[in-house]
Structure formats: C-alpha cells, structure tokens
Amino acid sequence: MSAEVKTPFVRLAKRDSMDPKKVWAIRLSSILVALILGMIPIMITGQNPFTAYGIIINGSLGKPIYIKQTIKIAIPLLGCALAIAPCFKMRFWNIGAEGQITAGAIAASYFALYWSDKVPSFVLILIMFVTAAIAGGIWGLIPAFFKAKWNTNETLFTLMMNYIIIGIVSWLQGGPWEGRKGSQLIPMFNQSARLPEIFGIHCGWIIVLLLVVLMHIYMNYTKHGYEIAVIGDSENTARYAGMNVGKIMMRTMFLSGAICGVVGFIVVSGANHTLNNGVANGVGFTSITVAWLSQLNAFAMIVISLILAILTKGANTLQTRLKVPASISDIVTGILLFCMLSCEFFINYKLIFRHGKSEEEASK
Amino acid sequence: MNTSCAIEMRGITKRFGQVVANDSIDLSIKRGEILSLLGENGSGKTTLMNMLAGIYQPDEGEILQDGLPIAIRSPKDAYDHGIGMIHQHYKLVDVFTAAQNIVLGLNDQKLDLKSINAKVKAICDKYSFVIDPAMKIYDMSVSQKQTVEIVKVLYRGADILILDEPTAVLTPQETDKLFAVLHNMKADGKAVIIITHKLNEVMEISDEVAVLRKGKYIGTVKTSETDPQALTDMMVGHAVVLNIDRPKFEKPVPRLKVQGLTCIDHEGITKLDGVSFTANGGEILGVAGIAGSGQKELLESISGLYPVKEGSVSFIGGDGKAKELVGMTPMQIRKTGVGMAFVPEDRLGMGLVGSMGMTGNMMLRSWRKGKGIFLNKKSPEDLAKKIWDELEVVTPSTSFPVRRMSGGNVQKVLVGREIASQPKILMTAYPVRGLDINTSYTIYNLLTEQKMNGVAVLFVGEDLDVLLELCDRILVLCGGKVSGIVDARSATKEEIGFMMTTLGGKENA
C-alpha cells in the first residue's frame, strides 16, 4: 500500500510522434490560451478585455488605412524573420538582426542622401538595395567569422554588434550626415530615393513576399539549404560529410545579414524616408520570435508576423482610445511566445499519471 | 516471501515509445553474491538497472527490498535504499576533485575535507584502491575515474552495487584488479550486479547469471552449473556458431600507407604518435586498444577530419601510384576519387543526420553531385529504397527520422550508405556496438564481402574475441603509438591485451 502512495503522481516520457492535426490543434489552442491570459493585464487597467480586443482588431483592420499601417509594420518583421530562419536552422543564435538592419539602412541611406541627383531613381533604388544587402551581410559575417575560427559565443557577439552600429548611426545623425546643425536629424530622402507604392503601401511587401518563396525554396530544395540543415543537426556530421562548416556558417550569416540589410533598406526607403538610430526599432528581436513560432516555415511566418503586427498596431489604438499603455502589445506578444514555447512540450512529451494510464489513453 | 533476497524485481516493464525495452522482467539478487546480468547489446540490461538506480521509472511492475515493496523515484531514493550504480558513462563532474565528486549530493554532513579524506582512505584501504582525493577528474585516466565512481558508491554506504560494463574500457590487467575488489566486496556481504556481455568474465566472476534477450527475462542459472555455450544459447535464443566466416583473399595489395602519423589535440595533448602501418586491399585490419588510445583520431585523421601534425597518409591506387592525403579536406579527398568510406563510432552525432529520413541521409554523400544550386533528391531516394530492401531496415518510410529508429536499423542505414559508395577503403569504428547478434553478423558479413571485393577494411573494435575471429591482422594501439601488428590467426587474447597496455608487449607475454 505504501508503495502505491509513493509512486509519483505524474511523470514524463518522450513521445514518438503525434498526429499532425493534433499538433496544430495544440498550437492553435496555445494561441487561444495566450489571448485569454493576455486579458489579465487589460483587466488590471480596469478595462473590459473583450472591448480591448475589439479595439485591437478594429484599430488594426477596421479601415483600409489601418490595414495598410498594419501591413507596413508586418513587412520588416516578415523580412527579418526570413533572414533569421537559416541561422536558427543552423543553430546559430543570431540576435544581431537589429544591427544588420541598421548596417543595411546606413548603406542605403548613403546613396539616398548623396547620389539622388546623380542617377535615375530606378538605378538609385537598385544601388541602395544591393549596397544595403552587402553592408548587412558584412555586419553579419563578422561574428560568424569569429564563431567559425574560435567558436566565439555568437549570441553576445551579434548582440554587441547591434549597439556598435546603432552608435555609429547616432554619430552620423549628429555628425557628418546631420541636416540642420545640432538637430540630430538626417534630412528626409528625395522622392527618387523612396520606394514606389503599390496599392498604397510601399512595394517592400512585394520584396518580402518574393523572399518568402525564395527562402522556402532555398531552405528546402537547394544544396545550401541541405548543408544548413545538416549543420543544425550536428556539426560533426557536417564535417564528416565533407562540409566546410566555418565557410557555410559565414556564408549563411552573410546571407542572413544581407536579407536583414535589405529590410533596413526597405525601412529607410519605404517607411521612414530617412535614417535614425532607431531604424530597427526592435524588429530584430521580435522577428526571432516570428521565425521560431513559425517553426522556421517561411509561409507560416506570413501569418505570425501579421498577428504580431495586428497586436502592435491594435495596441496603439488601444492606447489612444482607452489610455491602456501601448506596451500591452509587448506583454501579449511575450505571453503568446511563452504559450507557444510551452505547447511544444505537450507535443514532444507525454504525461503519465499514477495509475498507469497515459493521457493519450485517458483521452481515448 | 524470500527475505534473503536483497532486491527483487517483479514484472518490470519499461517502454520507450513503441519500443518495449523491458518486458515483464523478474530478477532477484542475494547479499554476498555476484550476479552477472548477461545479454546482448540492446537486450535491456542497462534499462533494467537504471530503474533500480532511479534513473528510469518502470511502467509496470514492482521492486521489493528485503521482501518489502519500495518505490525508487530518483537516484536519491536508490541511495537511501543502499543501491548504487556505476554507469558506463561515468557520472563525474570534470572540474571537481575526486573528493568533491565522492561527497556530491550527500546531505548528512558538512564539507569537511579532513573527515572526507579519512573516510575515503578507509574505504580504499579496505578494498585496496589508490586514489588522490585532491586530483581533478579531468586529469584522471579512465580506470582512475572508475575507481572514483566505485569509491563514491561505497562512500554512500551502498550494499547493492550495480556496475554497467565496467571492463569495457579497462585493460585485462585492470580488469583483474577490479575483479579482486569485487570479490572483497562480496566477502563483505554486499550484493553486486555486473552488466556485461563478455562470457569469459561471467564465468570468472559471478555466482549466478541472469540472462535477458530482447527485453525479456530468459532465466537465471548458477555459474558453476553452466558453460559459455549454454549461456550463448540463452542469450541468442538458438545455438549459433560462434565462428565468424573468415575467407582468405588471395592477393592482398597495399592500399593505404600510413607513415609517422602524429596528431595533437587542441589542448596540446599528443593523440597519435608516429603511427605507421599499411592496410592492404582484400584484408580486414583490426585496430585494438583500450578506449581512448587514439582509435578515433586515427580514423578521423585518415579521412581528413582531424588535423595532422606530422606524417603522411598515402592512398595507393590500382596503378600502384601513391597519392598523399594529408592536408586535404574530406571534400578534396572525395574529389580526387580515392573512394574512402567511414562508419564512425558516433552514428547519430557524426555519421547521420538524426532529424532526417533515410533519403536525407543518403544525400550526405551525394548532395554536392549535379550542377546548379538545387538538390538532386531522386537518386538518394532510390538508394534509400534499395538499402531499405536489401538490408531489411525497419522503418515506416524513407522520410522517417533516423533518430527514431532502433540502433541496429540506424547502423544498417549508415553501413549501407557507406558501402554503396563502392569504396576502396572502408573504415569502421565499433560497427556492432549496441546491435543484436543477428545484425552484428549482417555487419560482419558485409565487411567480409567488401574484403573479398578487394577493399581495404579497417575495423576498430573493442571485443578481442571478435577481432581475433574477423580480422586478418590486428594493429594494437597503446597511448597513441603502435604497440604492434599481429596476425589475427595466430595471436592470443592475452598477448593483445598486454600490448594494449605496454608498448611492444610481447617479451613478457
């Protein structure tokens, strides 16, 4: 009898596999749980959470202009998530997207500011695009080089690179590129350096949607994609297979940085029309969560980045209308992440309760 | 109820997903007795013992101590019941000293070095060990680490000791010492369980033998009333011929010439020291040595994975011309058309991509092929299907992640792929570790078949009996140096065992 009592009430075992439908059901319900938990901070402010969610939906999708703004927020998130996907697939924790965006933005801005009267708009935009990609790529390459050579911790390296490049922008803002003396503002770009609009939104959305398809193909159907997947699984296996891990790491980080750079270009040329030290504005971090929540699936990223954009835009309206601080969107995003990270547990493990029945059996 | 039983396991069942690791097993051990738990690799011995040690939880069944049911929910519970286990992979903290490791997890006393050292010394004296309590683990040899493990268990007052393949990494001489200690413990009234699959050790050390086969309990016999052949029958279920078929290839030709190969690891420790030998096509060259004598480095440096400090590795082609391989990356070696296949020790961590299916793993050798940036998935898919058929790999599909397959099937995928590349040199490291006897024989046959095709096969093994029966010649490594190369048909186990510990060896053997 005593033994019976002593047996642990619940214990864990790894799950072999799970019905994909069930997997998605769990993931969807975790989003639902997150939305329910997200009501708590809203209720703390004394507001009706349903009203609040209503405003979030209305403020992000209620009018065409709101939808445009929401999409504008989603564009860099999606682009940057695409950039991060190959690194994370490779288990290279690039949290320096913020800096790579900024590096790209700097390069694009240089040409926007100083070449706008020298070349036609189309050429200018193309130059901005290419140089932004190269600059972002180089900024991503640096930590990858040290990782490849001495296995330097990339998480902190990439992070520090953010602050360094942002400092450089601050310097440009108050120094060589400053507009009115002392203003700390870089002048707005000429019309010729601005991304054209399609359907009322700058055409960055076309670029990132194109990137979605390209990234999907790259990750799943190319030799590079295969190499990245092998390295992500085991570096030793990759070496065994004759892959030059360091080189692939650097190549992938260059690519990742380059896409971030392109995002930087889209942001300065399409949205901000100027450069400032907040050009990345946290996108580099938030997009990591977009990438991870999408299980690195390029198409899922579209959905997730839209969800986060809706939250961000909606929370702004919430602040306008109900005086609920706009940071509520960060809280809900955080909760959403926690829930989605947690739900993977129920996909990978099963709980076995004391009397010998696993939850699976119990639910049957 | 038999109260003389220290521990009794009844109807223990443990599943990992679909795999039934232990199926309703009954086992008991008495005090003052050494029990051998015999079974092939993968028969569920370690899993069963891990349940006594509190690492795993049984799905079904009960455990009784001195006739009373107990629950072992954690290693701590196990210690509280006087059960201590020495795992195959030592559970030691590298940056701690021996003494720190020994007292780790004890709650009943202060961290008083003096009394710890005194108690450690008492234990060492009692069972005749030698350890330095202030030595850091990362500075210790394998057998020193094992000693620390045993002292650790004894320090906790364990009177039921479980040793998981304790001799796998020891030299015959060290093994003898260990067995002497175990005899002392037995005399001291302790119950000892040894997990092993080496029959000679079973016969030498144990009072009783319990046999597991494929997760099932077959039975327990008194050692004095049985013999190796009977035990083998119990292990494998039907009488097998222990002899491995060893045809002789008529005209072996030199294929791989290694001269003065020296490797130093990133910490500056010499791993290989002036290794020279020639491997012939049409011959299996065994590589013996205690664990960590440079086997891994040897194979990896030949295949271009490990940096070489000095020496040369040359491939001798069909035309008799030598091609220097040192300094080339694995990719360059492959591009020069040398045809080298390598089955590494760490299958999922090195030879295969665990998260991919068979097809994805077939690509590991061929992904570069073809022009353009896109992968060719067609021919790997065909190859995967071929291996699936020919080697009878058990898997639901060619995209089923290999990580989820059983050990034997994983190895079939790996060996199958390597052989499919039609190599001139085939290097294998512990290719049958963890496999059941039938799969082991499949692998032996595949290797012999390659040999008969004129391939130079390098076989790194741990079981001297297998080495002696499978190989044509055996190269013995000792501390990164070549201790000697012997003819497998005439050498004895003792001879090789001595060479493993003493350079040259022969004089005293």
Place this chain on the structure above:
Amino acid sequence: MKKFTVLLMVMLMTVSMVFANGTTEAAPAKSEAIKVGLICIGDENDQGYTYNFIRGQKEATEKLAAEGINVEWVTKYNIGEDSTCVDANIEVAEEDCKIIFNNSYGFEPFMLEVAPNYPNIDFVSCTNCVSSHDALPNTFNAFANIYEGRYVAGVVAGLKLNQMISEGKITADKAVIGYVGAFSFAEVISGFTSYYLGAKSVCPSVTMKVSFVGSWSDATAEADAAKALADQGCVMISQHSDNTTPATAAQSAGIFHTGYNNDMTSVAPNASLISTRIDWSVYFYEFIKAFVAGEKLDQDWCKGMEDDAVKMTELNTAIAAPGTQAKMDQVIADISSGKIQVFDTSKFTVKGATVTHAFARDTNGDFAADTDEAVFDGAYHESYFQSAPYFTEQIDGITWLNAAY
C-alpha cells in the same frame, strides 16, 4: 471533443469581439467637443518637457471650457522620431482630430509626410521651423521666446553667485556655471547663451562650461553630466534637457541650480533657485479658439514673456540671494517693454570681436542660414524671423566641454 471545445471558444471570442467592436464604434462622441491630438515624445514622468506640454494641455482645456469650448484630447505618449511618428499622426487623424500638435522638434519631417493627406486637419510642429514656410496651408510652427526666461534665470543665478562671492564662499574667478545641454543645437545654444548673458549682466566675472549629453532625455547621462560639471568646479548648474536629475545632482553636490520646463524646487529644495518654462496653454488656447471661430493663426507663432507664453516658476526664496525677486521683476518688465535686448551685441563678443552679421534662416535647404540679417539695431534678433531659435554663435566666456554633437 477537444477540438469542438476549441472551436466553440474561438467562435465565442470572435463574436464577443465583433460585438464589443460594434459598441465602441457606436459610442456617441461628446457633444460638440472638438477633438485635438497631441503627440508627445515622452510622458509626464520626465517631469520636464512633455510634462510641461501636458500641463499646458490641461490649463488650455480649462480656459476653453470656461468659454464654452469643449476639447477632447487624444494624446499619444513615448512616440519615436521615426516612422512611428507617421503612424501616430495617422492614428490621431483617423480618430477625427481637427488639430494635431506634435511636441518634438524631430517629429516635423514625419508630420509633414502625413499632412498633405489630411488637408482639413491642422498639423502643428512645436519648436521646428519648416512647416511655416512650406507650401502646405495646414501646417504650423510654434515656439516661445524661452531665451527671455533663461535670461531672467541667469540673472537669478548671477545674483546668487554675487552673494557667494561677497560671503567669501568663492572668489570672483571661481564663479563658474555648469550647463547640461542636450545637443549643440541652435535652441540649446541660444538658451545657454541668454542664460549666461543674464548672469553676466549682474556678475561680470562669471564663466560657463557646457556639457552636451547627446540626448533630449537621458536621466542618467544628465545626472552624470551635472555631477561631472560639479566635479570640475562649477558652483551653479542649469540645464537644457528634459529630466530633473541635474537638479538632484546639484543638490547632492551641495551647489545651486536653475531649471527648465518645470519647478524643480520640490526635487531639490536646497539647490534649485528657480525655473523657466514655456506656458503652452497660451498657444493651445489661442489656436483652438481661433480654429473654432473659423480663423487661422499665423503659421509661425512665437510669443514671449510679454504675453505670458514664457513664465518663471516661483522663486525659491529660502536660498535665493536677498533682493532677487525685485531685480527679477524689473528685468522681466524691461524685457517685456523692449528695454533689455537679451542678445545685445555690445554685451558679448565672439573670439574677441563684436558680432555684426548673422543670417537667420535657411531657404535653399542646405541647412546653413542664408537669408534675413539677424543683427540690427545693436542686437542679435533671436526668434524674430521664425519661431525656432537660430542663434548659434559660440561667445567668449562659455567653454564647450564636448562639441561633438
């Protein structure tokens, strides 16, 4: 079963959202209230810049309410000087605001991106200078002659320094003022120069050290800059930055302080003598009133002490030098009457020479002033040609500790 529950909940949520949505939309707006937007770079917690705007907002609302004009404000806090500013302007515009005030200098370029799309809404950029001169009739600039207030604060500081000298606490040559500036920007330069001139008008031996922190609002950097100035021998601290930390730092260093935007005596009762601030309620009031009446204010608005647009906070009489209040009142009266010209060119030199020429405005977009001679009638005329300050001379007696901004 599980799936069904999930589905049910999703549907419930959706329905409730739509429902809640409907009710919000249907909620009737307050009767005849005019909706006005205010976009802020910070929030009241800065106890300085944005706080000052919020105070103006509240006061203007009360004044207008007394006249029967109900104002409903839509306020956005902590908006960045980037495309989020564009979003905030659109957001507020879509909330049916008729007037949108942008409180930060850096908002203007982004505001101007939005303004053309909402020709019926008036967009105001406080402290910047482009809106008033551009082609858009619905964009405005506004600022106040804060340099007048700083001059007065300088007088208060100078009197205190005089007192310290006469009491023997410092020698005349140790009368050093430390100034925490945000950037080496015309608005800041104009501010600390007028402050210095005010102090010098009563204490001739005074000198000044200016430390730029490189941020309009960085409490830590401001505190540390003030501490660093104190460590370098400054006995009086003033500031052109948003936080109260320089006052706190001055207090803990045992020296004196005059503030900006907000009465800081509550924060540093033993250090803070007085503060000067712009009373934005004057502008808000005038603008909204005119708008309701169907009129429009000048696109470039700038008023000073004469119109109470610039105010002094209560003098901290416990620590101010005796007679300060009387002197102050007189100086204020003289400024209002025009008797005192703050930037009287006979009172300062640049590299030893009197300033005889300086342009006020930039018209060709190269960010260098090229039009409108600011020096005439024996004075440099600040905020005369446009509301935003344009004084950028580095006058003698003021040392820039770091000029990189």
Place this chain on the structure above:
Amino acid sequence: MSAIIALIVAAVTFGTVLMFGTLGEILTEKSGNLNLGVEGIMYMGGAFGLAGAFNYEQAVGAASSSGLLAILIAIISAFAAGAIASLVYGFITITLRANQNVTGLALTIFGTGVGQFTGEFLRVREGNFVALSNHLKDSFANPIMPKFLQDIPILGKILFSHSVFFYIAVILAIAMHLFFVKTKKGMYLRAVGESPSTADAAGINITLYKYLATIIGGGISAIGGMVYIVTTAGCVWNHAGLSGVGWLAVALVIFCLWRPLNAIWGSVLFGALMIMYLRVRIPFIPTEIYKILPYVVTVIVLVFSSMRNNKEKQPPASLGANYFREER
C-alpha cells in the same frame, strides 16, 4: 587625481546596477540555465521596485515614510518581480524543456513590456508623474557610511561614499563566492550546472536547484533594475533608460568568468566605460563613437576568452542545455 576619483565614484554608481544584474545571472548560469531575459527582468525590477516604494509612500504619507523601510520594500518588490519572471522562465525551460535562448528572448520582450506597462500605468493611474519624495530619494542615493570614513583622503571617496546598494551588492558578491566555494549546497549547484546527469545520479534534486538558482538569480538581477531607477534615474520611471543594461549584464558574466568576486571590479569597470565619455575626453573621437566603447570592449573580451582554452575558465558545461533524465 580628483578627476579620477570622481570617475571611479560615478562608475560605482552605474556599476552597482550592473553588479546586481551580473550576480543574478551568474547564479542562474551556475545552474546551467542561460537566462537571456535579464533585460526584461531588470525592467520589471525597476518598475515594480519603484511602484513598491511609491505605493508605500502614498500609503503612509511622505512625511512619515521611513527610508530604511522604503529601501526594504523596493528591494522586496523588485526581487519578487524578478523572481516571478524567472519562475515563468524556469517553468518553461526546466519543466517544459523549451529552448533556453528563445525563452530568454521571449522573457526580454515580455519583461520590457511589463516594466513599461507598469511604469506607464502608474502614471496613467496617478494622472501625473510618479516620483518619490526627496526624503526617500536621499535615503536611496545618499552615502550611508559615517562621515569620518568618507573624509579619509582619496580612499574615503572611493570606498565609502556610495549608496547602500553598492555595499549590499558587494556583500552579495562575497556571500555568493563563499557559497560556491565553501558550502556543500554551492558545490551541488555547480555540479548541477556542470553535469546534471551526474548530480542527478548523486541524488541531488536538480530540478529544485535549477529552480531556486534561476528564481533567486532573477530576483537579484531585478534589484539591479530597481537600483537604476532609484539612484541614477532620479526615482521616476524612465522609459528608455534601462535599455541595454540587462544585455550588458549578460556579457559581464562571461567577462567575469562566472566568478562573483570578479563581478565587483568588472561591473565598476564597465560602469566607468559607460560614463567615461562625459569625463575623460579622447581627442578626435566623437562622443557617439566613444559611447559604444563598452560594447567594443565586450566584443574584444568575448573573442579573447574564446581563444584561450583553460578548463577552469569555461562556462558551466551544461549551460543552455535542458536536462531530461530519461533522455536516451
């Protein structure tokens, strides 16, 4: 000379903030948990510490508020906030075994959100700025050592002119050092971080150790955020002030080689780097470039520490990896 002393004193003020953040993270990482959420934790600590002291003062009135009690309340509120945040992190990584990197980033987003939300919400609730009285401000920021000690030439300023939090942090660092090297529990914790399976097999309750280290570590880090708000930020909620501090604390952990005693001088050094641009001018280097110095130094340190190879100077061996006993 006096400029150097002044620099050191100012560096200590900022360094104290970093020291709490770093010490907390050292404790967490010693258990093998890499909590990248320090940034968020410090935001939460700042907001809740301020809220605690503010609410206390509102409740009893500014006049009758006790400085000591306010310090205690601020510490406890900040600690509780950090502990709860880390509990969430711990639950997700230890019990639910999610990826530590991503969970840490999620905590950063969440914590920054909660911190901002709390800070802003207080303001919305009060309808005004939220600031503590001068009386409390003084008790937070003023030196606590007796006057005669502060008056010792040179050393008095360097050693005895700091706020109470500096001394708490130093005591904490020393205590943590003693805990790791002298006590059994400290040794067990290190074992958990080095090799959880070994610790597990030795009968140590690794789940408990990991949870406790993570929660207490998070609590300590959170105090750093609070110290920032009540000392350098002037006792008001500062919207952007804390950004980057938490990350710097994570970097400092590596710089300090996971040793609490190194954290004392390491954080003061980084504190100095953070404010040097205001005090020590280097010709031809623009201030904004100067400001990135601490990050450049961190990168250099990272590279050098990765190049050297010393068994004793490595991170806890299991850092970042989750443990599941029945893993095969």
